[in-house]
Amino acid sequence: MTPKYRHVLLFIGLWWGLVSASVAMAQPPSPALVTLPLSALAQGKKVTVLQQGHADSDLSWTIEPHYAAQQAKLQVRYLTSPDTTPGSQLLVAMDGQIVGAVTLNPELPRGSFTVLLGHQAFAAGVHHLVLRVMPGPVAGGGPAAATSAWTQIDFTASQLSFDQQVIPWRHLDFAHLSEMLQESARSGSLPLPMQFYGVANTTLLRAGQEAVAGVALRSSAAVKVDAHAPASLAGVAPQQAANSLRVSAALGVASAIPPSLLPQTPITGPTILLEHDPDNALGVTILFTGKTEAEILQAAQAFAVNRAVLPLGDRWNVVNEGDHLSEASFGPQNAVYPGEPVTLHDLQGPAVASAVPHSTATISFWMPGGLFASRQSNLKMALTMATQPLQGSSDQPIITVMANHHWISEWKLTPGVANYQTTIPFTALVAGENRVTLHIVDGKVSVFPNSTIQLPAAHRYAVLPDLSLFQRTGFPLVANGTGKHLSVWYANGALSDWSAGLTLFGRLAQASHSPLPDARATFSMPTTRNVLAVGTAASIPAQWLSASPFVPKKMGIQWQVSTRHGTSPWLGATNNLAPAYLIESPTPYQGEVAVTFLASSEAGLKTAAWHLVEMPNWNGLHGDLAWETGSGTFSSTLVGSHFLYGSRNSGWFWIFLFSVKPWLWVLAGVAAVSFATLVVWIYTLRKKAQWRAEEAV
Numbered sequence: 001m002t003p004k005y006r007h008v009l010l011f012i013g014l015w016w017g018l019v020s021a022s023v024a025m026a027q028p029p030s031p032a033l034v035t036l037p038l039s040a041l042a043q044g045k046k047v048t049v050l051q052q053g054h055a056d057s058d059l060s061w062t063i064e065p066h067y068a069a070q071q072a073k074l075q076v077r078y079l080t081s082p083d084t085t086p087g088s089q090l091l092v093a094m095d096g097q098i099v100g101a102v103t104l105n106p107e108l109p110r111g112s113f114t115v116l117l118g119h120q121a122f123a124a125g126v127h128h129l130v131l132r133v134m135p136g137p138v139a140g141g142g143p144a145a146a147t148s149a150w151t152q153i154d155f156t157a158s159q160l161s162f163d164q165q166v167i168p169w170r171h172l173d174f175a176h177l178s179e180m181l182q183e184s185a186r187s188g189s190l191p192l193p194m195q196f197y198g199v200a201n202t203t204l205l206r207a208g209q210e211a212v213a214g215v216a217l218r219s220s221a222a223v224k225v226d227a228h229a230p231a232s233l234a235g236v237a238p239q240q241a242a243n244s245l246r247v248s249a250a251l252g253v254a255s256a257i258p259p260s261l262l263p264q265t266p267i268t269g270p271t272i273l274l275e276h277d278p279d280n281a282l283g284v285t286i287l288f289t290g291k292t293e294a295e296i297l298q299a300a301q302a303f304a305v306n307r308a309v310l311p312l313g314d315r316w317n318v319v320n321e322g323d324h325l326s327e328a329s330f331g332p333q334n335a336v337y338p339g340e341p342v343t344l345h346d347l348q349g350p351a352v353a354s355a356v357p358h359s360t361a362t363i364s365f366w367m368p369g370g371l372f373a374s375r376q377s378n379l380k381m382a383l384t385m386a387t388q389p390l391q392g393s394s395d396q397p398i399i400t401v402m403a404n405h406h407w408i409s410e411w412k413l414t415p416g417v418a419n420y421q422t423t424i425p426f427t428a429l430v431a432g433e434n435r436v437t438l439h440i441v442d443g444k445v446s447v448f449p450n451s452t453i454q455l456p457a458a459h460r461y462a463v464l465p466d467l468s469l470f471q472r473t474g475f476p477l478v479a480n481g482t483g484k485h486l487s488v489w490y491a492n493g494a495l496s497d498w499s500a501g502l503t504l505f506g507r508l509a510q511a512s513h514s515p516l517p518d519a520r521a522t523f524s525m526p527t528t529r530n531v532l533a534v535g536t537a538a539s540i541p542a543q544w545l546s547a548s549p550f551v552p553k554k555m556g557i558q559w560q561v562s563t564r565h566g567t568s569p570w571l572g573a574t575n576n577l578a579p580a581y582l583i584e585s586p587t588p589y590q591g592e593v594a595v596t597f598l599a600s601s602e603a604g605l606k607t608a609a610w611h612l613v614e615m616p617n618w619n620g621l622h623g624d625l626a627w628e629t630g631s632g633t634f635s636s637t638l639v640g641s642h643f644l645y646g647s648r649n650s651g652w653f654w655i656f657l658f659s660v661k662p663w664l665w666v667l668a669g670v671a672a673v674s675f676a677t678l679v680v681w682i683y684t685l686r687k688k689a690q691w692r693a694e695e696a697v
Contacts (some may be wrong), residue, residue, distance in 0.1 A: 023415035032071060032162035038155040041129070050090075050133045050151045057153060061160065065124045066169065066183060066286070072117040072162040076131070080104045080111075084149040087136025094118060095127055104133070104151060105508045115304035115412040121165070128348035129160075147589035162557065166245060168282045172274045172314040178218050178286055183245045185221035189614065190247075192223050194502065196230035197252025203293040204230070204251060205498065205521040207300040208267045209488065209505045211249050211288055213515040214304035216506035217333075222613040223506035226606070227498035246283045251296055254289050261287055263315065270318035307333065333513050335366045335481070338373075338458040343384075345449035357388045357444035362437050366513050369431035370462035370473025372656045377456035378423035384448040385420060387413040399444025403428045403436050413443060432511075434591040459657040461646030464593060465584035465624030467570025467636060476593045476645050483516030485592075487526045496602050500609035501534040504597060508532065527589060533596040536605065540598065548585035549640030550625050551599055552577070569570065578627040580608030581583060582634070585624065586643065586675055593645065 028607055041059040048057045063069055074092060084106040092100045092115050100115030117129075123437070133151045169180070184190055192215060198206060208227070216223045228253070243413075250257070254267035260278050269288045290296045302318045310316075336342050347365050351352035363381075377571045389397055401408040403424045412423075424436065436453075438445070460479060462469060469475050477486050490497040490506055501521075509516055520529070525544060533540060537552040545551055551558050557577065580599045589593045597612070599605040611617060623638030644651050644660070658664045 001008045007112055007504075022040050031165045033161065034069075034164045035159055035161045038153070038158040038160060041160065042155050044137045046154075046156050048131075048155060050153065051149070052133065059129040059131075061122075061129055063122055063124045063127065064183075065179065066167050067124055068163040069122040073110065073114055074100075075114045075159050075161070076102075076114040078104075078110075079105060079152040079159040080109045081148075081150045082106050082109065084151070088149070088151075088455040089134045089136075089432045090151060091130075091132045091134055092117075093130040093132065100523055101134075122162070144562045152205065157663070162259045166282055169284060170189060171485045172276070172284060173186070173312060174274055174310040174314070174316060175284075176309065176329070177247075179276070180245075180247050181215065181219045181221075186223070188283040188612075190215070190219050190221040190223045191226065192226065192250045192506075193246070193248040193249040194230045194247070195252075196498075197229055197258075198256035198293070200493070200670075201293060202521045202523065203297055203389055205490065206519070207241045207251055207288060207293070207297040208249075208498070208502055209519060209521060210297065210300035210304040210515060210517060211251060211286070211615060212502045212506040213509035214300070214307070215247070215249070215286075216509045217304070217513070217515060219308050220362070220510075220617070222510075222615065223503065224469070224610045224613065225499050225502040225506065227495050227502060229495055240428060244282055246277075246279055246280065247286065248280075248283060249286045249288070251288045251315040253293065253296065254291060257287070257289060262289075262442070262615045263286070263465065268317075270302065272299050272303055272318070273570045274314040274316075277378055287694065301515070304509075307515075307596060322639065333366075334364065335368070335513055336453060336455050337368065338371060338455045341454040343446065343449060344453075345479075349455075357386065357446045359444050359551040360424050360437065361440075361445060361673040363447075363453065364433065364435050365454065365622070366652055366655055367429055367431055367434055367473075368481075369469045369473030370459075370479070371431065371455075371458040372461040372646075372652070372659075373426045373458040374428065374458050374655070375425075375659075377426045379426060379429060379456065380454045381423070381424065381451070382453075383420045383451045384417065384694045385413070385451075386417045386448070387415050387440075387443055387445050387446045389415050389443045395442045396446075398441045399445070400439040400441070402439065404430060404434060412439070413445065420535065426458070430472075431469055431475065449619055459646070459650065459656070461653060463642045463660055465549065465625055465640070465642070467582065467584050467595075467626060468628070470584060470595060471511060471618050471621045474508050477532055478508065478512040478516060479515065479530070481512070481514045483512075483514070484517035486516060486519040486527050487529045487531050488519060488521050489531050489535075490521065490535060491522045491525075491534040492539035492602060494602055496599075497534050497539075499606040500597060503606075503613055504532060504534065504607040507618060510667050526587075528592070531587060531594040532591050533594055533597075534601050534605070534609075535597075536602055539602075543588055543593070545583065545585060545596065548586075548589050548596075548624075550581075550583055552581065555659060557581075578629070579604050580612070580628040582612065582621070582626040582636075582648045583624065585640070644683055645655050 038059065039165045041061055041288050041387065050057060078090060084104050089101045090104055091098055094117045098116050102113040131153060181190060192212065194208060196208065198204060212223060212225055240476050250261065254262060273287040275285055275287065277285045289298045290299055299318050330642065334347055344363060363484065387397055397409060397413040399413050400410045401422060406428050408424050408428065409422055462476065464476060470477065479485060488501055490501050530638045533544065534613040542551065548570055577600045580597065583596045585594060597609065608628055611628060612634055620634065621636050625634050625639045626636035628634050646656065
């Protein structure tokens with residue numbers, strides 16, 4: 001064979017391989033065999049006993065959305081009593097239709113049988129499976145009577161088996177986005193592949209932050225971002241997509257996006273598209289595009305901010321702020337800020353049911369971090385409640401107020417609709433999620449949506465470093481609902497930095513309950529603002545951690561502890577580098593705070609960030625230093641001394657300082673007494689001198 005034909009055949013072979021791979025990837029996966037013991041359908045119950053002519057065993061089989069079951073079979077293992085009536089049958093019914101039966105033989109008490117539940121495919125929803133024992137005929141042809149005979153079903157050994165088929169989304173609609181995200185997070189975390197198109201710049205990356213925040217705020221699962229290369233970052237290709245119900249994201253100007261992702265109508269402004277993933281038959285892609293990077297940012301911000309109101313259909317044209325941001329919520333949802341009365345309707349929305357009385361009512365709200373108020377300050381609650389005493393009870397209903405599991409107060413209720421006012425000490429509240437519970441004895445109440453709660457006037461001060469305050473509310477990086485003073489620094493500018501930084505930004509958005517639309521992105525070391533820094537020991541200069549007691553080295557780490565006599569020399573060092581560190585410390589410039597995420601290598605940065613945002617690791621943060629162990633878990637501690645965060649220009653700062661360090665009150669009291677004594681002494685000396693002068697005259 002000549003070289004010419006050899007090259008032609010080689011080209012045809014490569015082309016055919018690529019076509020076959022793409023076709024195989026686009027095909028839905030083959031059904032997977034699933035086997036469930038009947039105990040899984042009976043809330044863990046291991047056995048049940050059925051008596052002839054008495055209650056049935058009713059089991060609920062739930063098929064989750066976007067799944068279907070084919071070739072469903074039921075295998076039943078049973079034991080029947082010796083006095084079972086001849087001709088008795090064990091029936092199996094599915095959704096009200098009898099699908100099979102077996103004759104019970106008391107001479108062969110132990111048995112099993114398998115029945116096909118139906119030839120059709122079972123769609124998503126709840127299906128009812130019923131097992132029933134029908135007694136045999138009696139002599140003379142009369143009706144069968146109930147007897148003491150029984151049949152025992154072994155739920156542990158019996159099992160339901162079926163072929164599970166995943167069904168892709170047929171109709172894409174933004175209104176279904178929450179369901180899509182829920183189905184993508186079946187393992188407790190939400191993987192989010194993100195493809196960037198076009199030139200890598202801070203505007204495009206900031207749009208990526210808002211896109212991730214919009215996804216994170218619609219899901220309670222930790223979002224794990226896997227960023228893929230824009231055109232300017234060569235050498236990194238997207239990973240092959242698996243067939244799964246996943247949600248991915250893509251960002252780029254319309255001129256840089258492949259035509260297969262674009263609609264037939266031209267892109268004329270900020271646009272968000274919801275479409276099938278061309279590389280994954282079961283997945284969907286959220287595409288943020290526009291004619292410029294600024295329009296992409298506008299589209300991503302509209303997506304992040306409009307969390308309660310989403311457009312219908314699979315295309316969202318962001319015309320202007322007036323059309324799409326009028327009902328936007330820039331700040332945290334479910335949040336209460338100092339001095340602002342908030343109604344329960346605004347806090348809980350449709351969850352407030354004034355028409356249905358309950359014996360327990362719960363009011364949940366989120367409070368920003370770093371707030372300080374005087375010890376006499378209280379949360380004010382103005383409640384409108386309808387009280388309904390229990391029938392037959394002569395006692396007046398009593399309500400008990402609990403705040404975060406602390407007893408607050410107790411009083412009697414008046415039957416009917418009435419207005420009540422109560423207070424909760426500010427010291428009983430915590431930064432982040434708060435829960436106020438109303439327990440009613442001898443009655444029920446319904447709380448009206450126009451009831452209000454109001455935090456007292458407070459100031460933003462805190463004792464830092466405190467990673468627990470950071471993980472609960474994002475404080476101090478997020479000192480307001482928009483991230484006005486926050487920058488995210490991607491130190492190396494590599495894709496691993498992008499993945500890690502976007503993953504942490506999504507967790508930060510969840511902690512602060514806000515999309516943080518004013519947060520910036522930068523590739524160079526900041527000189528102002530609070531900072532979330534992401535990089536490695538090689539990419540982040542030592543100057544950045546100059547105010548931190550913990551300094552990573554190329555071959556190890558060092559730490560020092562500040563004392564009342566000043567900063568001590570380096571107290572310790574180790575050559576055992578952890579895979580990653582999380583450090584909270586002051587910035588090199590005055591008055592700001594940084595949370596720095598460091599990895600020992602660029603390759604492990606993304607994976608370490610994924611581990612950090614997982615629920616057990618994230619909720620366990622405290623102190624000022626967290627480090628990753630070899631098993632992917634994070635430990636944390638306090639290495640350096642605390643410092644005070646807040647504006648020293650306010651008189652409230654000194655009140656806060658005295659409350660943090662009570663010995664200052666003693667010092668101030670001693671100083672006041674000493675000063676008063678000195679004044680009296682000087683006054684007395686002058687009087688004595690005056691008396692002597694008068695006596696001399």
